[in-house]
Amino acid sequence: MTRHNLRHFRVFLAVAELRSPSAAARRCRVSQPAVTQSLNKLERTMGGGLFQRTRQGFFLTDRGRIFEARIRRAMDRLDSALHDVAPRLTVTATLSQLQALIAMTEAQNFTLAAHHLGLAQPTVHRAVTQIEEASARVLFERTSFGMVATRPCRRLAQAARLAFAEFEQAEGDLAEFDGRDAGHIVVGALPLSRTVILPEALARFRALRPRHRVRIFDGPYDEMLAGLRRGDIDLIIGALRDPLPIEDVVQEKLFSDRLTILAGPQHPLAGRQDIALDELARHGWVVPREGVPARAQFDALFLDRGLPLPDSIVECGSILLMRELLNRSDLLGCISAQQAEAEIARGLLTRVRTGIDWAGRDIGLTCRVDWVPTAAQALFLDLVRSVAQGIAPTVHSGSLS
Numbered sequence: 537m538t539r540h541n542l543r544h545f546r547v548f549l550a551v552a553e554l555r556s557p558s559a560a561a562r563r564c565r566v567s568q569p570a571v572t573q574s575l576n577k578l579e580r581t582m583g584g585g586l587f588q589r590t591r592q593g594f595f596l597t598d599r600g601r602i603f604e605a606r607i608r609r610a611m612d613r614l615d616s617a618l619h620d621v622a623p624r625l626t627v628t629a630t631l632s633q634l635q636a637l638i639a640m641t642e643a644q645n646f647t648l649a650a651h652h653l654g655l656a657q658p659t660v661h662r663a664v665t666q667i668e669e670a671s672a673r674v675l676f677e678r679t680s681f682g683m684v685a686t687r688p689c690r691r692l693a694q695a696a697r698l699a700f701a702e703f704e705q706a707e708g709d710l711a712e713f714d715g716r717d718a719g720h721i722v723v724g725a726l727p728l729s730r731t732v733i734l735p736e737a738l739a740r741f742r743a744l745r746p747r748h749r750v751r752i753f754d755g756p757y758d759e760m761l762a763g764l765r766r767g768d769i770d771l772i773i774g775a776l777r778d779p780l781p782i783e784d785v786v787q788e789k790l791f792s793d794r795l796t797i798l799a800g801p802q803h804p805l806a807g808r809q810d811i812a813l814d815e816l817a818r819h820g821w822v823v824p825r826e827g828v829p830a831r832a833q834f835d836a837l838f839l840d841r842g843l844p845l846p847d848s849i850v851e852c853g854s855i856l857l858m859r860e861l862l863n864r865s866d867l868l869g870c871i872s873a874q875q876a877e878a879e880i881a882r883g884l885l886t887r888v889r890t891g892i893d894w895a896g897r898d899i900g901l902t903c904r905v906d907w908v909p910t911a912a913q914a915l916f917l918d919l920v921r922s923v924a925q926g927i928a929p930t931v932h933s934g935s936l937s
Contacts, residue, residue: 540581540703542614542631545607547574548586552604555593565627582710602709609908610702617695621688622671629667634696636663637675641693644682694766698904701767708910720749721913724760726774727824727853728793728899732874732927733773737920748912757828761785764904770913772902773920775829786905790924792896795833796873797888798880800862810891813841820848822858822869829897834870837892859884872897874927899924 543564550560551571561568579586586600596604614634618625639649639660646664650657668675675689685693708719725734730752738750753760753769761781763769776787797816799806805819817838824830831851838845850867852858858869859879868888879885901920909917 540631541574541577542611542629544574544578545611547571548578549604549608549611551575551587551594552596552600555595557594582707583714599710599713602713603706606702606706606709606908609906610699610706613695613702614699617692621675621692622673625667625670628670630663633663633667634692634700636660637667637689638693638696640664640676640683641685641690644684646683697766697768705908705910708912712911717745717747717912719910719912720751721916722751722753722768722770724764724769724772724774724902725752725754726757726760726772727754727855728775728872728875729773730754731855731878732872733790733899733920733923736923737916740919740923741916744915745912750916756825761902764902767904770903770907770909771917774899774902776898776900776902777829778898784905785902787898788901788903789898790900790921791927793872793874793899794894794896795830795870796876796894797890797892798858798862798869798871798876798885799867799888800865801883801886803862803866803868803886803888805868805888806886809889811888813838813890813892814843816868816890817843817846819846820850820865820867821846822850822852822861822867824853824871825851828853830870830872833895833897855879874899 543566547560547564547566547570550563551557554560554563557571557575558568561571564571566574575587582599582603584599585597586603587594588597615626618629635653636649636655636659639652640646643649643652646657646661650660653660664676673688674686675692676683676685678684704719711718723734734752741748741750753763757772757774757777760769760772764772765782765784775793776789780787805811821834823834835845848867850861852861853871855871855875858871861867862869862885869885876885876887880887901917
């Protein structure tokens, strides 16, 4: 990231639009030799010619068109946010200053921000101060909790994060153009996807793209959603939210899933039929944590019938930990039927037949509204969809809950 230069990007976009270095120089208020130097540096960095130079003007090459599409998206977003803070920032702001601004917005402390960036604290302080001076407004307010970003500062930091993500996508696009494997895919994996979708999708993707980097994040949905919106995560796979959590993400349904009740093979309820709900309420449970759709369904099962919630609950979203707990105790478990299939098939857990008709839960993809995947990311998405199409629907009849 540090090898990029925002001024070079602006010069490149001006030449792409005007097809004239001299006209671009006038627009960008730099000399024509500076334009030539910027283009030469970009072409060296990006691995080849971005323009075909003719007497009629400068015309984008195929490589240049790929690069221009990404950079224009990034700079349009970034310059709009910079202009909202102060118009002159579209000329003066640098990439290193914006990186410092992002780090401070997240850390709320110059020392922590500097540690995150691997820089000296005075360097980060100076970069943030330069942006504040250029904007002629306070961007951080000192509070007892630290230096808190103002709303315009937060909007600028978000725009900068997403612009930086586009810069990285541009490098992936150009690598694809050159027949190289570069870039990466970052997946936020909710519990069901880790056992039902991702293993097969990743195995297929690895067979086709053995050197392409893939990173998997797990954790609470809210944390992954924040990472998605920042551009740190490309997509989330798992239970969809209703209503949509925020307007800048989009959801795509892949299949429906239902909950099931589990027990260890030696549990007293194993093998019984149509167990009453009040009897289930007297048992201890292993269930997903509060705040996730599966837990809301579990709680509603009792509350909607006027029954108190079980008073012995372990919160756990891992089928592996649930399996071990159920095999060591008389606890019951409630989890996705799809997640449980492999454990039941191996005889490690048994499905408790209760007569409950669970409502379906939509499982799918969550992405940013305006996300444009690279070719490798698009391939991975197609493989995820293909795997999901092969998943048999979970049975919802009362006898097989």
